[in-house]
Structure formats: structure tokens, C-alpha cells
Amino acid sequence: MIIEAHDLRKTFVARRGRGRTEEVEAVRGIDLSVGEGEIFACLGPNGAGKTTTVRMLATFTVPTSGTARVAGFDVVKEAAKVREKIGYVGQAGGIDDNAPGRASLVMAARIAGLSRAQALARADELMAAFSLAEIADRPVKTLSGGQKRRFSLAIGLVNRPPLVFLDEPTTGLDPQNRANLWDEIRALRDQGTSVLLTTHYLDEADALCDRLVIVDHGRIVAEGTAAELKKEVAGDVVTLRLDDLAAARALLDAEPYIKETQEEGGSLRAYLDDGEHNLPALLRALEAGGLAIRSIALDRATLDDVFLKHTGRSLRDAA
Amino acid sequence: MFRHTMLFLGHELGTLRRNPAWPILGIMQPVLYLLLFAPLLTSITPNGTLEEALVVFTPAALMMIALFGSMFAGFGMINETRNGVLERLAVSQAWRPAIILGRVAKDMIMLVLQSLVILGVAALMGLRIGLPAIGLMLLLMAVTGLFAANLSYGLALAVRDENGMSQIVQFFLLPLMLLSGLMLPMSVAPDWMQTAARFNPLYHAVEAGRAMFAGDYSDTTIPIAFGLFLVLGVLTLTWSVRSLRKLAG
Numbered sequence: 001m002i003i004e005a006h007d008l009r010k011t012f013v014a015r016r017g018r019g020r021t022e023e024v025e026a027v028r029g030i031d032l033s034v035g036e037g038e039i040f041a042c043l044g045p046n047g048a049g050k051t052t053t054v055r056m057l058a059t060f061t062v063p064t065s066g067t068a069r070v071a072g073f074d075v076v077k078e079a080a081k082v083r084e085k086i087g088y089v090g091q092a093g094g095i096d097d098n099a100p101g102r103a104s105l106v107m108a109a110r111i112a113g114l115s116r117a118q119a120l121a122r123a124d125e126l127m128a129a130f131s132l133a134e135i136a137d138r139p140v141k142t143l144s145g146g147q148k149r150r151f152s153l154a155i156g157l158v159n160r161p162p163l164v165f166l167d168e169p170t171t172g173l174d175p176q177n178r179a180n181l182w183d184e185i186r187a188l189r190d191q192g193t194s195v196l197l198t199t200h201y202l203d204e205a206d207a208l209c210d211r212l213v214i215v216d217h218g219r220i221v222a223e224g225t226a227a228e229l230k231k232e233v234a235g236d237v238v239t240l241r242l243d244d245l246a247a248a249r250a251l252l253d254a255e256p257y258i259k260e261t262q263e264e265g266g267s268l269r270a271y272l273d274d275g276e277h278n279l280p281a282l283l284r285a286l287e288a289g290g291l292a293i294r295s296i297a298l299d300r301a302t303l304d305d306v307f308l309k310h311t312g313r314s315l316r317d318a319a
Numbered sequence: 320m321f322r323h324t325m326l327f328l329g330h331e332l333g334t335l336r337r338n339p340a341w342p343i344l345g346i347m348q349p350v351l352y353l354l355l356f357a358p359l360l361t362s363i364t365p366n367g368t369l370e371e372a373l374v375v376f377t378p379a380a381l382m383m384i385a386l387f388g389s390m391f392a393g394f395g396m397i398n399e400t401r402n403g404v405l406e407r408l409a410v411s412q413a414w415r416p417a418i419i420l421g422r423v424a425k426d427m428i429m430l431v432l433q434s435l436v437i438l439g440v441a442a443l444m445g446l447r448i449g450l451p452a453i454g455l456m457l458l459l460m461a462v463t464g465l466f467a468a469n470l471s472y473g474l475a476l477a478v479r480d481e482n483g484m485s486q487i488v489q490f491f492l493l494p495l496m497l498l499s500g501l502m503l504p505m506s507v508a509p510d511w512m513q514t515a516a517r518f519n520p521l522y523h524a525v526e527a528g529r530a531m532f533a534g535d536y537s538d539t540t541i542p543i544a545f546g547l548f549l550v551l552g553v554l555t556l557t558w559s560v561r562s563l564r565k566l567a568g
């Protein structure tokens with residue numbers, strides 16, 4: 001295990017103005033274990049505590065309580081050792097706007113202990129890998145969001161870390177750049193690097209990650225592979241709009257093929273396996289009950305349904 | 320540790336070299352003071368010559384850039400608390416004090432270079448002082464910069480807000496300046512002001528500068544000024560490194 005965390009907690013004391021303070025429980029007891037060579041995701045809405053968790057694991061923030069070992073070292077007592085083993089790309093990017101990307105990259109390499117010649121070579125290597133060579137000598141503030149993001153990533157990898165933390169690596173990128181970044185992250189795993197990333201995109205956690213945790217209000221609400229988590233809910237989901245939600249829910253709960261129902265934002269979601277075959281039966285049951293359907297849709301269950309099951313809210317409007 | 324400080328210094332100097340306009344603008348104000356204010360002082364010097372006035376006023380003009388230039392050094396760092404640069408450096412292998420020290424060293428070097436320009440202007444106007452005085456004065460500028468820049472970075476990291484920081488700096492600058500004898504020697508001030516001035520580090524720096532320029536190297540204000548700024552420099556550095564740690568909440 002490259003990351004092992006037990007009961008991590010962080011309570012911030014935030015100023016509220018006029019000398020008053022307020023305690024914010026950002027993380028309320030998180031256990032994590034991430035294996036070597038794994039892409040692991042923390043999925044959660046805004047304010048869930050993803051950044052705070054990553055910052056504690058990356059030795060930036062000292063936990064209020066709990067312990068964590070990263071690459072075999074304690075994040076508090078052996079922070080310096082941990083820092084040698086990790087790459088960290090924060091949510092804000094963290095590149096010097098006034099310097100050209102190349103200068104920042106070489107600088108980061110030298111801080112990591114490389115000689116000038118080695119640092120130049122490492123910078124060239126990373127710039128080639130992330131197609132940055134052509135824009136390497138322009139001040140970073142003149143680059144596009146995607147180009148900056150690639151530079152941040154390159155800087156995070158400068159010391160060839162066995163583990164990288166990527167805090168919302170694809171937020172704000174267009175679909176093309178996002179797909180490219182996914183490929184780059186997969187390439188990292190294929191070289192044996194472990195990746196812990198945070199995201200609030202369902203499809204990203206689903207498609208990119210080997211394993212994930214879903215966090216909400218500072219706690220883990222579900223953990224496993226995307227397939228396992230979705231199987232826990234059901235294979236398919238029927239979303240219904242009708243006038244009498246409560247009656248429809250009672251009626252469907254009594255049907256043998258329905259595993260679970262949830263009301264969400266004026267519609268009813270009914271979970272079932274083998275939706276294509278059970279849909280006709282569901283329609284007949286509603287008709288027999290005299291309930292008029294305004295609209296109906298059949299979809300595969302997603303991680304959002306997992307989130308809904310555990311929190312009663314949809315991730316799309318949880319923020 | 321030293322290596323990391325030099326690395327940060329190199330990076331900062333690189334940025335400065337790519338955009339040297341601001342430090343050049345920064346010396347315009349003291350140069351104008353030399354040109355347009357020093358001549359007014361001839362009325363209070365014993366023989367009424369411009370050279371006497373320059374001996375009194377050039378150290379003050381130098382301290383002006385030490386204060387006005389370096390006290391604002393931290394502004395650039397406020398943005399770095401938000402754009403994640405400091406966060407990244409804090410979890411890198413960098414020795415943390417080097418993050419601050421590298422920048423402070425850049426500010427000290429800039430200050431010494433600016434001082435040379437101002438001394439050049441003063442020399443053109445007729446100031447004649449020996450090499451030891453120049454050397455000592457540049458050293459004094461460097462330690463003043465050490466203190467002022469560290470203080471500024473500490474403030475930036477503690478306040479983390481451009482408006483708040485500029486209010487605080489403005490709030491302190493004016494009384495510090497008025498109680499240092501920067502414009503007129505404190506010897507013309509009433510007793511209570513002279514007493515108050517003793518608690519102002521800048522006053523000692525200005526006095527030490529004037530003693531050096533007058534060739535009075537045995538004056539006690541000189542060791543007092545150096546000692547004071549070295550101690551204050553170390554204290555403010557400790558404070559800013561602490562504030563760096565607090566960034567994580």
C-alpha cells in the first residue's frame with residue numbers, strides 16, 4: 001500500500017470577522033488505502049473535503065487527528081521523507097505566472113536535487129512527453145488553461161515520484177484536452193506510478209480510475225471499483241415523471257423486480273436489473289394502478305445513483 | 320540549504336531580468352528628492368553648501384528606497400498564496416526558509432544596485448565621500464533590506480490580502496518616516512520627538528548613514544544600526560517562515 005490513512009480528521013478555525021471564529025469540520029474521519037500502481041479517485045461535491053484530504057496526505061496540512069503513511073513514511077513525523085516520494089499538483093495549478101514554463105520546470109528539477117545539466121535534460125524529457133516544447137519560453141500567463149495544466153502536471157512529475165496527487169486535474173478543460181490528460185494519467189500508471197486524484201466528474205471517476213471513494217461532508221460514503229459500486233445499486237434505472245410520486249413509489253416498491261426507489265427533484269428513480277425486460281411489466285403495473293406517466297427514461301445506473309443512494313442527493317446538485 | 324536559497328535567488332533574478340522596468344521606476348522618487356529637496360536643506364547646514372546638504376540628505380534618500388521599495392516586496396507574494404505556487408513549494412523538497420530567503424536576497428541585491436545609482440547621482444551633484452563610507456553604507460542598505468523585506472513577506476503571508484496589506488503598510492510608513500529624521504535631522508525636533516525617535520529602527524539607520532558620510536566612523540549609532548537590523552532581520556525571517564506554515568490552515 002502506497003497510502004494508508006486511518007481516521008484522518010481536520011477541523012479548521014475560520015475567522016468570521018469582528019474577532020469571532022467558527023470551527024469548520026472539513027474532514028471527519030477518513031480511512032484510505034491505495035495500492036501501488038493504482039489510479040485512485042476521491043469523488044465528491046464542492047466542499048466535501050477532497051482538497052483537505054489530499055493536502056494532509058501530501059504533508060501540506062497537518063491533520064487535527066488520525067495518522068497516515070505515504071510511501072512508508074508518516075506524513076507528520078517524516079514529512080521530509082514523504083516529500084521526496086510524491087508529486088503534487090494542487091487545484092490552483094501552482095505555476096509562476098511571470099516566468100516561462102521552462103524556467104519553472106528546471107527550477108523544480110533543481111530543487112528536487114538534480115544538477116543543472118540533469119535538470120535541463122529532465123525538463124526536455126517532460127516537455128517532449130507533454131508537447132510543451134513550443135510554448136516553453138513564453139511567460140506562463142500568456143498560455144491557455146489546458147497548456148498551463150500540462151505544465152503543472154509536468155512540474156509535479158519532475159522528481160519521478162512513485163506517487164502523484166492530482167487535485168481536480170481536468171476541471172476547466174475542454175473534452176479534447178480532458179481525454180488527452182486521461183491518456184497521460186493512464187500512461188503514468190502503466191509506468192508503475194500510483195495516482196491519487198480528486199474529481200467531481202462522474203464519468204471521470206468511472207472511466208479512468210481503478211478504485212474510488214465517494215466523499216461527502218468530510219466522510220467516505222462508499223468505496224470500491226466503479227463496477228462494484230454500481231452493482232450495489234442495480235444495473236439500470238428508470239426515471240419517471242408523474243403527478244402522484246408517493247403513490248407510484250408505494251406501488252413500485254411492491255414489485256418484485258424493483259430493488260429500490262428514490263425521489264429526486266420531482267422525479268422518481270426506480271432501480272432494477274435487466275431493465276429492458278422488466279420495463280413492460282413496470283408500465284403495466286403503473287397502468288393497472290391508474291397512474292398517468294408524463295415521461296419515462298431507461299438508463300444504465302451511474303455513480304451518481306450510488307451517491308444518491310448514500311446521501312439522498314444527486315451529485316449534480318449537491319454543491 | 321544554501322543551495323536552495325541560491326536557486327530561489329537565481330529564479331527571482333531571472334524574473335527581474337526579464338522585466339526590469341519596476342526597479343528603475345522605484346528609484347525615480349529618491350532621485351527627485353535629491354535633485355529637488357536636498358538644495359532646500361542648504362539653509363540649515365552650517366556653511367550653507369550643497370555638499371553639506373548632500374551629506375545629510377543622501378543617507379535619507381537611500382533609506383527611503385530601503386523602506387518604500389522593500390516594504391512593498393511582499394505584494395507579489397500575496398498572489399502566490401492563491402495561485403498555488405507556495406503550496407507546491409511547501410510540499411516540495413525545498414528547504415522552507417529558502418523560499419523566503421531567496422526572495423529577500425533578490426530584494427537586497429536590487430537595493431544595493433539602486434543605492435549605487437543614487438550615490439552616483441549624489442556624486443554628480445557634488446557629494447564627495449570615501450570608499451569605506453560607500454562600502455559601509457551599501458552594507459547597511461543590505462541589512463535594512465533584510466529586515467524590511469522579511470517584514471513585508473511576513474505581512475503578506477499573514478494578511479494575504481492586497482488591500483489589507485497596503486492599508487497596514489501605509490499606516491506604519493508615515494510615522495516611521497516622520498520620526499526618523501528622514502527629511503530633516505531629528506536634532507531640530509522637540510525633546511519628546513527625539514525620545515520617540517529612539518524607538519524607531521529607521522532613525523538609527525539614518526543617523527548611522529549620516530555619521531558614515533561625515534567620516535565619523537567611531538559614532539556608536541553605526542554598530543547600533545547594524546546590530547538592530549541583523550536581529551530584526553532574523554526575527555522577521557522566523558516570523559515569515561512561521562506564517563508560511565500557517566498557510567495550510
Ligand SMILES: Nc1ncnc2c1ncn2[C@@H]1O[C@H](COP(=O)(O)OP(=O)(O)OP(=O)(O)O)[C@@H](O)[C@H]1O
Binds near residue numbers: 012014024091
Ligand atoms: N484553510 C481553510 N480554513 C477554513 N476552512 C477551510 C479551509 N480549507 C477548507 N476549508 C473548508 O473545509 C471544507 C472542505 O474544503 P475542501 O477544499 O477540502 O473541499 P473540496 O472537496 O476540495 O471542494 P472543491 O470541489 O470545491 O474543491 C469546506 O467547507 C471549506 O470551506
Ligand SMILES: [Mg+2]
Binds near residue numbers: 052
Ligand atoms: Mg478542492
